Amino acid sequence: MQLNHLHICVQDVAAVSSFFVNHFGFDLRETRGRNGFAVLTGDNGFVLALMRLPFETAPEQAYPPMFHVGFLVADEALLDSTHASLVAAGCDPSAIERMRGSRRFYCKAPGGLLIEVGHEPEA
Template sequence: MQLNHLHICVQDVAAVSSFFVNHFGFNLRETRGRNGFAILKGDTGFVLTLMRLPSEVASEHAYPPMFHVGFLVADEALLESTRASLVIAGCDPSAIEHMRGSRRFYCKAPGGLLIEVGHEPEA
């Protein structure tokens, strides 16, 4: 069985779409309903769909604690350049942490969605 897609509700579909396009290599395939829904496709074929969060849900309570989207990058140079591009964009990523032989950092997408970016060296 293969994972087909991930569907996430966000406050600002256009801003979060741009975040994934600009920093994580997704391509915007389609938008619908005045930026109420977007389909993005990653370079590995993974599909990410974004839908506008219902207005009655407060942004700080939109996601359970520790909920996040995680990305693995191929090498440490890409980890560091991804973090640097997020710093330049004003996204305020955390420092790179060393954890069980891997390196990773965290940042928030527009609206508060937590993103983890990591590199795990070959065993």
């Protein structure tokens, strides 16, 4: 079984779409409404659907604590270049940390969605 898509509600669909396009290689395939809905595709045909949060929902109430989207990159050079790209864009990623042989860092997409980027060495 393969994970086909992820549907996430965000405050600003256009800003989060741009974040995933510019820093994580997604392609914007479709938008609907006025900043209401976007469909992005990533590696292996993965679909990321973004929908605007209902107006009465505060961003901090949208997801449970520690909810995040995680990316695994193929090599350490890509981890380093992604981190540098986010720093240059003013996204304020955490420092890269080592944990049990892996390396990872965290950052927040526009609106506060937590993103993890990691590299696992081959076993």
